[in-house]
Amino acid sequence: MTALVILDRGALRVHRRPSGPTTTLASADAANRQPVWSADGRLVAWSRFDRRSSDGLAKVIVADLELDERVELDVIFPAFYLHWRPDSGAIATLGEGPLGLELTVIDFSTRKSEILARGGPLYFDWQANGSLLANVGREDSRRFEYHGRANAVSFDAHAPAAFAAPARIPGTDGFVAAVRAGQASQLVILGGDGSITQTLTSFNGFIRFVVSPSGRRVAWVVGRTIDDIPLEPTNAVSDRLLVHDFASGITTTVVDRMPIIFEFSPDNEKLLYLSVDDLGGARWMRWHVWSESLGDKPLDWCRPSAVEAREYIPFSEQHTRGQRRWSPDSTAFCYAGTATSGQEGVWVQTIDSDEASFLSTGQAAWWSPATA
Numbered sequence: 001m002t003a004l005v006i007l008d009r010g011a012l013r014v015h016r017r018p019s020g021p022t023t024t025l026a027s028a029d030a031a032n033r034q035p036v037w038s039a040d041g042r043l044v045a046w047s048r049f050d051r052r053s054s055d056g057l058a059k060v061i062v063a064d065l066e067l068d069e070r071v072e073l074d075v076i077f078p079a080f081y082l083h084w085r086p087d088s089g090a091i092a093t094l095g096e097g098p099l100g101l102e103l104t105v106i107d108f109s110t111r112k113s114e115i116l117a118r119g120g121p122l123y124f125d126w127q128a129n130g131s132l133l134a135n136v137g138r139e140d141s142r143r144f145e146y147h148g149r150a151n152a153v154s155f156d157a158h159a160p161a162a163f164a165a166p167a168r169i170p171g172t173d174g175f176v177a178a179v180r181a182g183q184a185s186q187l188v189i190l191g192g193d194g195s196i197t198q199t200l201t202s203f204n205g206f207i208r209f210v211v212s213p214s215g216r217r218v219a220w221v222v223g224r225t226i227d228d229i230p231l232e233p234t235n236a237v238s239d240r241l242l243v244h245d246f247a248s249g250i251t252t253t254v255v256d257r258m259p260i261i262f263e264f265s266p267d268n269e270k271l272l273y274l275s276v277d278d279l280g281g282a283r284w285m286r287w288h289v290w291s292e293s294l295g296d297k298p299l300d301w302c303r304p305s306a307v308e309a310r311e312y313i314p315f316s317e318q319h320t321r322g323q324r325r326w327s328p329d330s331t332a333f334c335y336a337g338t339a340t341s342g343q344e345g346v347w348v349q350t351i352d353s354d355e356a357s358f359l360s361t362g363q364a365a366w367w368s369p370a371t372a
Contacts, residue, residue, distance in 0.1 A: 041370020123165035161185030307363035
């Protein structure tokens with residue numbers, strides 16, 4: 001049995017599949033947002049801030065689904081993004097502080113919090129050993145900050161290029177990141193000491209990328225800016241979605257256009273992506289799944305929910321670092337939006353079916369990484 005957490009107009013539910021019970025985590029009485037599973041699938045955390053109350057406290061709430069317990073952690077500023085450490089022992093939050101964005105880490109066992117970085121924009125990812133790499137600032141003030149268990153250092157040897165969140169490579173101390181290299185930029189692997197251990201590609205523009213769960217592959221696409229998503233197919237190399245296999249060194253073109261979002265499956269074999277397509281003269285979005293063995297398979301059409309469009313899709317690379325749409329067995333994925341029939345809600349699409357199945361009302365959904 002697997003589970004999804006669903007955000008439905010401020011209410012939070014855990015829906016167990018295929019036919020298990022539904023558990024309500026929070027009612028819609030307060031502004032609950034950004035639910036996120038821990039890496040072991042045992043805990044769900046979310047941000048809560050009641051904007052109706054002038055003295056409403058901002059909190060991060062953690063629910064233990066096995067013990068049926070919850071802990072409320074006070075935070076100074078409402079968190080708009082949460083990301084569990086890979087060992088599920090701490091959670092990092094992003095919130096608006098007086099000096100810009102603040103990256104705060106809360107230790108779940110001690111309940112103590114620490115501000116690690118300030119600035120904006122601010123993107124980051126955890127490493128399995130508990131270290132954290134942040135991409136902070138914009139233009140000439142952009143910098144890397146590496147926060148290890150014992151110390152924090154700035155990677156002064158390399159300035160970040162135009163990209164969002166670094167991505168850890170499981171099984172190593174490395175991160176995939178983009179750095180400036182003269183007039184161009186490079187997608188590279190940075191080691192824990194800040195050195196470049198491998199250069200993957202050179203590019204001009206803004207690069208978006210994701211790493212597969214095993215660290216075997218990386219997928220990327222290059223646009224002119226962070227918001228650059230062309231609506232028409234193109235053969236320009238810079239608009240291709242590419243997958244690079246670290247073991248073979250082979251880079252494969254998935255599609256000759258730029259997707260809106262893309263995410264590897266847990267089994268590392270498939271790449272889910274969402275593209276803008278034409279349906280009867282109207283602009284719709286369509287899900288696709290690509291694999292090396294089967295090629296590209298177009299699936300169902302949708303229009304993402306307002307919450308997806310506002311809070312998730314513009315920051316999709318950051319969200320894929322700690323959340324996922326895929327089921328644990330890599331046979332299905334979830335999303336929230338409107339179908340071509342006009343029905344709105346949360347949908348589950350199995351990759352062996354052409355049409356998605358309606359699951360529940362809701363504006364966002366994420367699958368637990370746990371298999372039972």
